[in-house]
Each structure stands twice: as C-alpha cells, then as structure tokens.
Amino acid sequence: MKVHLFIPCLVDQFTPQVGIACLKLLRATGHEVVIPTNQTCCGQPAFNSGFREEAREVAYHFKTIFHDAKIIVGPSGSCISMLKNHYRELGLIFPESVQVFEIVDFLSQYGQSLRFHSSPQRIGIHDACHALRELKLYDQPRELLKRIPGLDLVELNDGQACCGFGGTFSVKMAELSQDMAREKVKTIQAADVDTVVSLDGGCLMNIQSTAEGMGVTLHAKHVVEVLADAMISTGEQA
Amino acid sequence: MEFTPRSIKANFTESLKDFTLRKNLTKATHHTIEKRDALKAAAPDWNKWRDAAAASRRESLLHLDRYLAQFENQFTALGGEVVHATTIEDARSKILDIIKAENGRTVVKAKSMVTEELELATFLNAQDIETWETDLGEFIIQLAGEHPSHITAPAIHKNRQQIAQLLHEKMGVPYTEDPELLTGYARQFLRQKYLDADVGISGGNFIIAETGQVILVENEANIRLSTVLPRIHIAVTGVEKVVPSQQDYANLMRLLPASATGQKMAGYVSALTPGVSGGPERMIVILLDAGRRQMLASEKWEMLACIRCGACLNVCPIFNRGGGHAYGSVYPGPMGSILTPGLSEPGNAPDHAFASSLCGACVDICPVKIPLTKLLLQTRGDVVNTHHKSWDNLAERSVWKSWSLMMRHPGIFRIMRWFGARIPVRFHWGSDARKLPRLAKETFLQQVRDGRFD
Structure with a gap:
C-alpha cells in the first residue's frame, strides 16, 4: 500500500x-x-x-x-x-x-510481518489522553510491545491520568500543568522504570522536560522508537 | 455569584499551595469514583442505559416547549401552580412575593444548585425571612458563610476536624470529631426549624412531563421534611430538567446516584405530586430560564442535557487540584466551565474554558454523553471572538496570525527555524524547572529533503 x-x-x-x-x-x-x-x-x-x-x-x-x-x-x-x-x-x-x-x-x-529480536528491558506505558480517549488506542500499543521478546511492559499507577500537557494549556495554566506533570513523573519513578512510552509527541516532551527539571533520569519515547530498535531488519531475517 | 475576570489562574495558584484542600478533595473524589466504577463494572447494561439516557435528554431539549407545556398542564391539573421566571432577579422577586403573600417568616431549604444560582438563602435572609439550608453539607457551608465547592458535595473541601471546629464555634456545641454526634447537633437544631417553617424550598432533579411530578433525590431525608412539613412548597428548577416520561426518569435514575455518589440507589427519592393529602397546601414550581434558552439556541446546547451528577468534577485533574472555589462560579469543573460562560452575558467568565488540559476523562464518565471537550473548545472560540478588542486578545491573535503565515509557507518556517536553533539559551517552559527542549540539529523533513533515506 x-x-x-x-x-x-x-x-x-x-x-x-x-x-x-x-x-x-x-x-x-x-x-x-x-x-x-x-x-x-x-x-x-x-x-x-x-x-x-x-x-x-x-x-x-x-x-x-x-x-x-x-x-x-x-x-x-x-x-x-x-x-x-x-x-x-x-x-x-x-x-x-x-x-x-x-x-x-x-x-x-x-504490521503482522514485523519480527523483533530479544530486548530485555522494563518499560512503563503512559496512555496519552487523545490516543486513548479520542482514538480508543489502548490494546494496540500493548499488543505490539509485547511482541518484543524479553520486554517487560509495566503499567503505571493511574496510568490514564493526564500528564498536564494540553498544548497551550501548559503555558496558559503553567503551574497547574507543571503540577500534573510532576505527579506523572513521580508515578513513573514509583514504577521503577527509566523508560516510559506513549503515543503523543506533546506528552513525551512534557514528561521528558519535567523529569529533567526534577533531576530524574528518564527516557520518554514514542512506542515506535522501541519497536524500531528491536525490529529485525529484512537483511537480518534473510 | 460575582466573577472576577482573569482571576482563575491566581485562584488555582493559591489552591495548589493548599495541601489540606488537595488531600480532603482527592480522598473524597477518588472514593466516589471507585464506587462508581465498581457499580458500572457490575452492570453489563450500563452502556445501553447510558445511550438511552443520552437520547432521552436530547429528546427533551429538542422538544423543550412541548414537554414543558405538558408538564405544566399535568401539574396544574393536579392542583399545583407553575411560575415562569426569565432571569435570576425575576425568580428572586417572584419567590419573595409568594412568601410575603403567605406571611411567611421562616424557610427551610433543600439542597439545589438552581437556588445557588439565585443565591436564594442569602437573598431571603437579607429580606428578613429566616432561611436555613437543611442539607448537612449546605448547612455547614451556610454556617461558614461560604459557597458550595462541589455540586453534589458542597462541603467536600472540608475535613472532619474543620467541620468539628466550625460547629463548635458557630453553634456553641462541644468540640467533637464524631460524625454521628456532629450530624446529631445539626439535626437537633434543624428539627425545630422544619416545624417553625411556613415555606419549604427545594430544587428539582427531574420534572416529568407525562405525570406532572417533581423528582427529588437525596440521602438525608431533609428534603422529605422540607417538602412535607411547611404549608407552602416552592420547587425551583431549570427549564431543561424536564423529562418526557416515567420510563425516561426510571432509566436516568439507574445512572444518577451511581455517577453522583457511587450509590446504586439514593437514600430517599421523592416524587412531589400536588393535591395529595397530608402534603403542603400550595405547591408551586418555578421554571427558571436564566440563560438556558440562549444556550439551547447555541452550538453548546448539549450542555443542557446535564443531570448535575458531578462525576465530571470528581474525575477532573484540574478540579481536583483547584477545588470548586477556584472557579469563582456556582458551577465548577468541566460542566461549570461550559455552563458559566454559556448561561451568562457574552464575555463573562472568559478564563473558565481554558482551565482544562482537554484530557477527556469527563467525556468518558458523563452518564448522558455530553461532548464536554468539544464544548470547551467551542467556548474557547467564543471567548476569543467576544474579546476580540481586548489587548491580551489582540496580542495573542497577532501571534497566531504570524504562526499561521509561517505554517502556510514552509520556506519562511525553515528560515525562522534556522534562527530559532541558534538561540543559545533554553527558555523556561511555563514555570520553574521545566525547560523547552533544544531543537533537533536537523529536522526529520530536512533529512528527507537531503535524500538521507532514498
């Protein structure tokens, strides 16, 4: 196609x-x-x-x-x-x-034809609000990530709570936004993961920046980054 | 209620520092949501009920005049009286006239958000008509001289210690944190007021067109007493509360207590029916417009489907951080951020709709499927258009105009980016330690243009 x-x-x-x-x-x-x-x-x-x-x-x-x-x-x-x-x-x-x-x-x-090599790592998942509620994407990222052998996908406590980005909300209501983002970073820390995946550039930027500001080592990635890293390329398959 | 334009942000800043408030609030809202979720999980037909409720509410709104006329015919045929009020002032003066004509001196009031719109207890007390809130939460709020901070749980922002101290100070009762004892003190005080009262005032959760009944849902039986003991009863309700039939009402009741308080069924449900022996001599319904028809004629009409369960408040991350008082309006939270500007003069409450990250948790929980985020976005559009002459707005519009120009001309965008990438400092993003990330050395699209992936 x-x-x-x-x-x-x-x-x-x-x-x-x-x-x-x-x-x-x-x-x-x-x-x-x-x-x-x-x-x-x-x-x-x-x-x-x-x-x-x-x-x-x-x-x-x-x-x-x-x-x-x-x-x-x-x-x-x-x-x-x-x-x-x-x-x-x-x-x-x-x-x-x-x-x-x-x-x-x-x-x-x-993407049924995708094949993944083993990638032992613990990864937390944050449900981005619009992906979850407006596009109804909940099972899809989980099913894809679970196809990676050795990957341990960790659900966050209150994983469907908003990270506080909200586009210009994060500027117009900065303190509220910041408070929500900090709480999100804390739940990620509590899940004992140093990588969190999501489905939205805005949320990822917000979580990454907030973690940096809090002095927390954290990699906020789009699900596709993890998938692409673990993908067996056609050359390798052959 | 008075609005201080542009004050929401400052109010939230204050609330964020109040850890007691946050603790009181989240403890209560999370508990309610958990109970609601459990009921939903145990009800395989929940979504069917929800679809039916959503359809029924819209049916009412689409034929509002027909159902209101049907209600009025039924209610008056049974011996009740219907009074129409166009504005808040109109409703106040009509209520006052009724009380004065009956030589009423004491009023007992049930909890009702419509009467909060009228600030009725304060208004009547100022007219030398002794008026008491009989709902425990509202009674606490009345003693404290505050406004409710939640539409179903008015004193949700207060903890047991704060309530104990308040009752001790205002009523002179011994300090105790025992909820039974505290409730007992309030009950003892209010019992006499029910007996003294000439007039009872309530709201109306639903009014049924088919039967001409006013439905009142509660847990403390204070509404029972307020509607039965005094000679005169006045029920004040918004025109949008009409439901076509008992069937519609029965279905809505599957969702209302569950969504509001996480209860399968409320403690007491009363169906006020005029002309029943043992009831009040006169039963009057005030049908209040106060901006509702204006809203019905707008793009935001679906907001009037709201059954005031408060679930959107409980689930809202913003409400849980600010508390109801931060909104400075009768209705807080997502529903309040649409209703408040929607029911008032254009240009009023301009910041409400912006106090949302548009996460949509409210949309998911709403038992009558109001598209709250869509309506918040429409309200934002309204605000931008009604404030088109303010300096703030002009400044922001010029930013978006330039942005639009840049986004429609990729070449200009690239040049601006070239400059942007050379700014040595990292800007603070909003507040304190959150800094805007650095721009990538090369954008993805630049790499594509360079043929990196051919």
Missing part, C-alpha cells in the same frame, strides 16, 4: 528520531512511503486555543499538501485525532476514501 507519512511539527522539530523510526517500520512492513516535505502542522495548537480561523488556514494547508493521500499515518494521538475528529468542526472533511491512522494503530493492523 502507498502510505503518506505525517510528521507532526513537534516531532519534526524536537524528536526527528521518531520520524526515522516510523519510516523504518513502515518500509519493513512493505509499504511504499511518501513523505510530503512541505508539510508543517495540522493546526491543532491554534484550534485548542480558540483561534479557529487561524487553525482553519493551517488545516487547509495540510489538506492541500496531502491532497493525493489515501492513507495518512503519523506518530501522535492528538494530531491524528485533530485530523480524524476535529477537522470537521472546522468545516474541513476528508473524502471517505481517505483513511487516517496513528502509526501504532496502523502497525497493529498491517
């Missing part, structure tokens, strides 16, 4: 390795990957701040850039939910022939 890769702005700017992991995994599953290099942002930041006109302008740019895509895949629950659930609130509707997936959702449906 021909897949258009959507790299959300935060991922592109701060964690390009997540994009590389997506590309690697998609290619390994035998899909043709198209990466429109003039993509920028889906419009979510302005939309969530109430600036709908500006959000619509940027969302329209996104739709133009991806006009010939039939399958759009990207790493980040909230950005994918923006396309799937909120574009219509801006009056922008994808044709029914266009399918949009968070990459973990896509891989759980079309």
Whole structure:
C-alpha cells in the first residue's frame, strides 16, 4: 500500500528520531512511503486555543499538501485525532476514501510481518489522553510491545491520568500543568522504570522536560522508537 | 455569584499551595469514583442505559416547549401552580412575593444548585425571612458563610476536624470529631426549624412531563421534611430538567446516584405530586430560564442535557487540584466551565474554558454523553471572538496570525527555524524547572529533503 507519512511539527522539530523510526517500520512492513516535505502542522495548537480561523488556514494547508493521500499515518494521538475528529468542526472533511491512522494503530493492523529480536528491558506505558480517549488506542500499543521478546511492559499507577500537557494549556495554566506533570513523573519513578512510552509527541516532551527539571533520569519515547530498535531488519531475517 | 475576570489562574495558584484542600478533595473524589466504577463494572447494561439516557435528554431539549407545556398542564391539573421566571432577579422577586403573600417568616431549604444560582438563602435572609439550608453539607457551608465547592458535595473541601471546629464555634456545641454526634447537633437544631417553617424550598432533579411530578433525590431525608412539613412548597428548577416520561426518569435514575455518589440507589427519592393529602397546601414550581434558552439556541446546547451528577468534577485533574472555589462560579469543573460562560452575558467568565488540559476523562464518565471537550473548545472560540478588542486578545491573535503565515509557507518556517536553533539559551517552559527542549540539529523533513533515506 502507498502510505503518506505525517510528521507532526513537534516531532519534526524536537524528536526527528521518531520520524526515522516510523519510516523504518513502515518500509519493513512493505509499504511504499511518501513523505510530503512541505508539510508543517495540522493546526491543532491554534484550534485548542480558540483561534479557529487561524487553525482553519493551517488545516487547509495540510489538506492541500496531502491532497493525493489515501492513507495518512503519523506518530501522535492528538494530531491524528485533530485530523480524524476535529477537522470537521472546522468545516474541513476528508473524502471517505481517505483513511487516517496513528502509526501504532496502523502497525497493529498491517504490521503482522514485523519480527523483533530479544530486548530485555522494563518499560512503563503512559496512555496519552487523545490516543486513548479520542482514538480508543489502548490494546494496540500493548499488543505490539509485547511482541518484543524479553520486554517487560509495566503499567503505571493511574496510568490514564493526564500528564498536564494540553498544548497551550501548559503555558496558559503553567503551574497547574507543571503540577500534573510532576505527579506523572513521580508515578513513573514509583514504577521503577527509566523508560516510559506513549503515543503523543506533546506528552513525551512534557514528561521528558519535567523529569529533567526534577533531576530524574528518564527516557520518554514514542512506542515506535522501541519497536524500531528491536525490529529485525529484512537483511537480518534473510 | 460575582466573577472576577482573569482571576482563575491566581485562584488555582493559591489552591495548589493548599495541601489540606488537595488531600480532603482527592480522598473524597477518588472514593466516589471507585464506587462508581465498581457499580458500572457490575452492570453489563450500563452502556445501553447510558445511550438511552443520552437520547432521552436530547429528546427533551429538542422538544423543550412541548414537554414543558405538558408538564405544566399535568401539574396544574393536579392542583399545583407553575411560575415562569426569565432571569435570576425575576425568580428572586417572584419567590419573595409568594412568601410575603403567605406571611411567611421562616424557610427551610433543600439542597439545589438552581437556588445557588439565585443565591436564594442569602437573598431571603437579607429580606428578613429566616432561611436555613437543611442539607448537612449546605448547612455547614451556610454556617461558614461560604459557597458550595462541589455540586453534589458542597462541603467536600472540608475535613472532619474543620467541620468539628466550625460547629463548635458557630453553634456553641462541644468540640467533637464524631460524625454521628456532629450530624446529631445539626439535626437537633434543624428539627425545630422544619416545624417553625411556613415555606419549604427545594430544587428539582427531574420534572416529568407525562405525570406532572417533581423528582427529588437525596440521602438525608431533609428534603422529605422540607417538602412535607411547611404549608407552602416552592420547587425551583431549570427549564431543561424536564423529562418526557416515567420510563425516561426510571432509566436516568439507574445512572444518577451511581455517577453522583457511587450509590446504586439514593437514600430517599421523592416524587412531589400536588393535591395529595397530608402534603403542603400550595405547591408551586418555578421554571427558571436564566440563560438556558440562549444556550439551547447555541452550538453548546448539549450542555443542557446535564443531570448535575458531578462525576465530571470528581474525575477532573484540574478540579481536583483547584477545588470548586477556584472557579469563582456556582458551577465548577468541566460542566461549570461550559455552563458559566454559556448561561451568562457574552464575555463573562472568559478564563473558565481554558482551565482544562482537554484530557477527556469527563467525556468518558458523563452518564448522558455530553461532548464536554468539544464544548470547551467551542467556548474557547467564543471567548476569543467576544474579546476580540481586548489587548491580551489582540496580542495573542497577532501571534497566531504570524504562526499561521509561517505554517502556510514552509520556506519562511525553515528560515525562522534556522534562527530559532541558534538561540543559545533554553527558555523556561511555563514555570520553574521545566525547560523547552533544544531543537533537533536537523529536522526529520530536512533529512528527507537531503535524500538521507532514498
């Protein structure tokens, strides 16, 4: 299948390795990957701040850039939910022939051919709010990660509690946001893991930055980073 | 209630320092949520009930006038009286007129959020009509001279020690932390008031169009006493509380006590029916609009499906950190952040909708499936558009305008990034130690353009 890769702005700017992991995994599953290099942002930041006109302008740019895509895949629950659930609130509707997936959702449906080598490590999982509640991705990341031999996936206490990012909420209500983020880092520490995975660039950036500020050693990764690291590449398989 | 615009942030900052508040609050809300979750887990038909409740509430709202007229016909046919009030002031003066016409001197009040909108007890006391809150939590709040901090648990922010001290100081009773004894003191005091009262005032959880009954749900029997003992009863309720039939009401009752207090069934449920012997001589229902029809005509109409269970407050990480008082409005939490600006003049309570990380835990728990995050987002849009002339708003709009320009022109974006990546300092992100991460040396898309993955 021909897949258009959507790299959300935060991922592109701060964690390009997540994009590389997506590309690697998609290619390994035998899909043709198209990466429109003039993509920028889906419009979510302005939309969530109430600036709908500006959000619509940027969302329209996104739709133009991806006009010939039939399958759009990207790493980040909230950005994918923006396309799937909120574009219509801006009056922008994808044709029914266009399918949009968070990459973990896509891989759980079309990634059966992926093979993983053993990777003994303890990893905590934080359910990103929009991936969990707006895209209903709960089992998908767990099932994929459990295919990695030796990987010990640890559920966090109150793992579905928000990390406090919330886009511009983290700036407008900074102290509240910070308090929520600290609590999240504490539950990760309490789970005795030094890597936590999630499905949203925003949450990951928030958790990583907060942990650094608290002096806690922590690696916040997108699920695809762990998958790509443990993947047996086609060369190795042969 | 008075709003201080732009004050929410400061209120939350205060609340975050109050560890007693946080402890009192989270202990109570977590306990309620656990009990609610257990009931849901034990009810295989929960989602069916929820779908039916959601549909029934919307049916009421879509045919509001028809069901209200049906209710009024039924209620008056039974001998009750219906009074329409368009605004808060209108409702207050109509209630006062009824009490004065009956030479009423003492009022016993049941817990009701609509009467909180009217600040009714304070208003009546100021008119020399002795008015007592009879719900234990509300009674505590009245003694403390505060406002409720939660729609179903008004004194949730107080712990046992604080309540013991309050009753000791205000009522002169011996200091005790024994809940039975404390309740006993309040009961003893209020018993006489029920007997003295000429007028009882309650709210209404539901009003049933089919039968012309007012439903009241409670756990302390204080509503029973307030509705039966005084000569006159006035039930004050919002127009949106009408449900079509007993069937609809029965289904909603499967969800309301469970969602509100984690109870399978509430302690007492009363169906006020005018003309029943032994009841009050006059039974009057005040149907309050106060912004509801304005909201019904807006994109945020689904908010009126709310049955005031308070589950969205209990589950909200923001509410649990701020407490109800931080919102400075009658209705706090996610539902309050939509209702407060929605029911008032455009431009009022501009910060409410922004006190949310949009996590959606409220959407998942809402027993009538109100899309709270969607409505919060719409409210944010409203705020931005009504405040388009304020300096804050103009400044922020210019930021988003520039952002939009940059995002629609990838070339400009790349140039800006080139500069951004060369800023040597790391900005603090929001507050204290959380710093914005460094920009990556090369973006993913740059690497793609460079042919790194061909």
